[in-house]
Amino acid sequence: xxxxxxxxxxxxxxxxxxxxxxxxxxxxxxxxxxxxxxxxxxxxxxxxxxxxxxxxxxxxxxxxxxxxxxxxxxxxxxxxxxxxxxxxxxxxxxxxxxxxxxxxxxxxxxxxxxxxxxxxxxxxxxxxxxxxxxxxxxxxxxxxxxxxxxxxxxxxxxxxxxxxxxxxxxxxxxxxxxxxxxxxxxxxxxxxxxxxxxxxxxxxxxxxxxxxxxxxxxxxxxxxxxxxxxxxxxxxxxxxxxxxxxxxxxxxxxxxxxxxxxxxxxxxxxxxxxxxxxxxxxxxxxxxxxxxxxxxxxxxxxxxxxxxxxxxxxxxxxxxxxxx
Ligand code: GDD
Numbered sequence: 001x002x003x004x005x006x007x008x009x010x011x012x013x014x015x016x017x018x019x020x021x022x023x024x025x026x027x028x029x030x031x032x033x034x035x036x037x038x039x040x041x042x043x044x045x046x047x048x049x050x051x052x053x054x055x056x057x058x059x060x061x062x063x064x065x066x067x068x069x070x071x072x073x074x075x076x077x078x079x080x081x082x083x084x085x086x087x088x089x090x091x092x093x094x095x096x097x098x099x100x101x102x103x104x105x106x107x108x109x110x111x112x113x114x115x116x117x118x119x120x121x122x123x124x125x126x127x128x129x130x131x132x133x134x135x136x137x138x139x140x141x142x143x144x145x146x147x148x149x150x151x152x153x154x155x156x157x158x159x160x161x162x163x164x165x166x167x168x169x170x171x172x173x174x175x176x177x178x179x180x181x182x183x184x185x186x187x188x189x190x191x192x193x194x195x196x197x198x199x200x201x202x203x204x205x206x207x208x209x210x211x212x213x214x215x216x217x218x219x220x221x222x223x224x225x226x227x228x229x230x231x232x233x234x235x236x237x238x239x240x241x242x243x244x245x246x247x248x249x250x251x252x253x254x255x256x257x258x259x260x261x262x263x264x265x266x267x268x269x270x271x272x273x274x275x276x277x278x279x280x281x282x283x284x285x286x287x288x289x290x291x292x293x294x295x296x297x298x299x300x301x302x303x304x305x306x307x308x309x310x311x312x313x314x315x316x317x318x319x320x321x322x323x324x
Contacts, residue, residue: 004029004070004114006055006103007077008048011181012119012174014040016074016225021047029068031055031077040181055099062106072232073116075103078150081185082123085147086277096150097157104161115168115232120155122175122217122244122283123148133248134286137173137240144278155240162238170235172228175244175285179221179305180312188218188254189309196313198264205266210274212252217244217284220300230294244285245298257303261310 003020007013008030020026021044031053032038038045051064055077078096079085085092100118107114125135127142143149158169182189187210197203219227227243235241249257259266290296 001025001072002027002029002068002070003072003074004031004064004068005074005076006031007075008032009036009038009040010076010080011040011183012177012221012225012228013074013076014181015179015221016076016228017041017044017048019222019225019229029064029070031064055102056094058102058105061102062109065103065106065110065112069112070114073103073114074119074228074232075100075116076119078119079147081183082145082147083185083276085145085150089146092146093150093153096147097153100154100157104157104167107167108165113166113168115170115237116158117228117231118154118158118169118171119228120171120173120240121148121151122173122242122285123280124152124155124173125283126280128280128282130282133282133284134246135242135284136286137242137289144280145276148280159238159240168237170231170237171240172231173240173242173285174224174227175217175219175242175283177219177221177224178309179300180308182221182309187251188258188306189313191255191258192306192310193313193317195258195262195264195266195310196317198266199262199314200317202317205264207255207266207268208271208274209251209255209268210271211276211279212255213250213281214279215248215250215282215284216254217246217248218254218302218305219243219245219298220302220305223298223300227290227294227296230296231290234294236293241290241293242285242287243290243296244287245302246285246287247302248282248284249302254306257306258310261307
């Protein structure tokens, strides 16, 4: 089976590549932009057919599909950081929505019909009221950032292309996921990196934070990418599925859990630059629809995920103490 992962050099993409290569029955294709960082896949890059591509360029993705002829596409490439979508809204909308449009049009142009997973997000729900918890797929979408709007756009574009052209698309709405290789801009990874830096003596014992009251529903990235695979194995084309654990933690308690895994004593300081014009305060999902359809269950508990993430940063900072 030929599989193409967009965003293979990123966080979730690299973990999906790991599990697909372990299967032994997949010819794996990936895309990278000119001068992309590839550290996340350096350990497996020789086993992947890499293509240079920029999704914002329609001719570029058409060429990759012609060469790779995938049976399945996992579309994970995106501008994925909420605050960047306020500083660069047009770029976020273009990369996420037009990038996906270019994939769909290339598929139609070539006359192929691969199964395509579209990575939506719990951010699409945005403003959620306490009586709507746990959030089902049928909840209204009330996006609160340009990023969230871009994910709603991707989600609905996928729905529309399925309805109009019978594309075999399965939409996933992933809630927060984390683990080793998580980008250092995201909250739990940023806190773990700061703790590792403080342990190493390269940062004063002050942890900068933003809104600690928000609540998030975390899944280990390794469980999340198993879910992506199952979405195409067993999901219904055109349908949308929440992928989440069903439990939410306040960000404050994520910080306390990480601090509990270290012996450093720190002062916690709010950094106004880390506050958002409008934050999503409460995300706790209902995974019942996906579990009933696929039998998926998260296997890795949140404490292990956080410990693995902290270890990841300890190792990196040990190796590159002068550069992080
Ligand atoms: N990044 C960051 N840094 N967030 C902070 C900080 C901080 O220092 N302090 C508090 N927060 C709060 C944010 O305000 C937000 O409420 C929460 O922590 C989580 O922020 P992020 O880790 O940046 O993730 P996100 O929830 O906005 O988005 C992530 O999850 C989505 C799925 O729900 C990203 O991975 C998205 O790409 C993904 O779609």
